[in-house]
Amino acid sequence: MDVDIGNALSSVATPGVSRESLDRLDERVADAHDRIERGIEDREFGYAALALPADTDAAAIESAVEPVADLDVDAVLTVGIGGSALGAATVSGALGPGSAGTFVLDNVDPRRAARLLDDLPLADTALHVVSRSGTTAETLANFLVVRDAYEDEDVDWTERTVVTTGPDGPLRTLAEEEDLPALDVPDGVPGRFSALSTVGLVPAAIQGHDVEGLLAGGRAGRESLAGSLFDCPAYAYGAVSYALEQRGATQQVCIPYSEDLEYFAEWFAQLWAESLGKDGLGQTPIRALGATDQHSQLQLYRAGRHDKQVTFVRTREGPTVPIPETDVDGLSYLGGSSLGDLLDAEFEATEASLAAAGLPNVRVEVDRLDAESVGELLYGFEAACVLTGELMGVETFTQPAVEWGKRAARGLLGGGTFEEADAVAEKERLLVE
């Protein structure tokens, strides 16, 4: 993974970072790097995520899912939410369907759930249910609904299901009762940092993707961590994002130029928001997609407030679809070129247009979307996030604000007494009808 921070320099952009500021910041990066290395070494809570490429056992995942993979299913449905769904969706989305299509049920929108269950060939669908806590209402409710749908079609769901969860909780109990293959979520790793573990890799294993390659990419990311932002792409990204946030870039637009990375932008949004949105600080992540969103959002990014950093994520190589020759007036320039060439040109033009308008932007590139590059990309952004959290001085690995809402919802549903639920009744109203 390479990171080009040239368009974030103050010689180009406002807000921007001067070379002198970066040199000063680099001393703090060195200290943060030492802290991160200690955390990784001791497998401290959160930091343990950056040890996953070495700690995750690809063979154990592959052998646990073997009975399900042997069924030669057409689809893999992941039931989970947040960090328990987005890593798997990102990995499988980036690598393509492999031997089976990827589906995710993370919301509890009844219309979507009903439509999905109507459309899926359940007899040929594997199910991966993931919840670290084993208690998340959305996940457990969706699981019960999906299980029921299998039973309605007389399909033995127990043969097709793999569970990934913590050491105890209702999901673990259920897996034991039904004798399902059950994998452990890794210790000390928050969900949003767990893509390179059982949590993110089970669907990929069922689909026949190169799980070991994904971890090898992660290990390459681990090896690239160094005590200077000028020697480490992940830290360059994290440090520049920190510096830009300090200077007013309070929004972070993640715009991959690849449909296969659409889930990556969602995964990034959770990583950035839950990890860094603390103490009145943090960049608000915005998900976009190139080239599509050039034709909807770019106006604002280029000509709106200078409160944004734009992050381009792209591959240097990709498949190419030739554009047929035509002699239609005004279109002939497209003929003989390819959709890939067009996408590249759109990307370069957009990057240049933002720089010309002085809007800070950063380019993150990998060679291609294969297992190694995807593993490296995920690892690189996680390391960047941890570094940014260190520089900001926030508690990167907790999410108390999310837990507040979860308790309020459980209280409302009669799942216990939680004082947070009272806030719902106390809502201020100023109704206009």
Ligand SMILES: O=P(O)(O)OC[C@H]1O[C@H](O)[C@H](O)[C@@H](O)[C@@H]1O
């Ligand atoms: O894995 P689970 O315990 O079901 O949690 C799923 C998700 O729940 C919450 O919303 C947390 O904020 C997320 O970080 C977590 O990934």
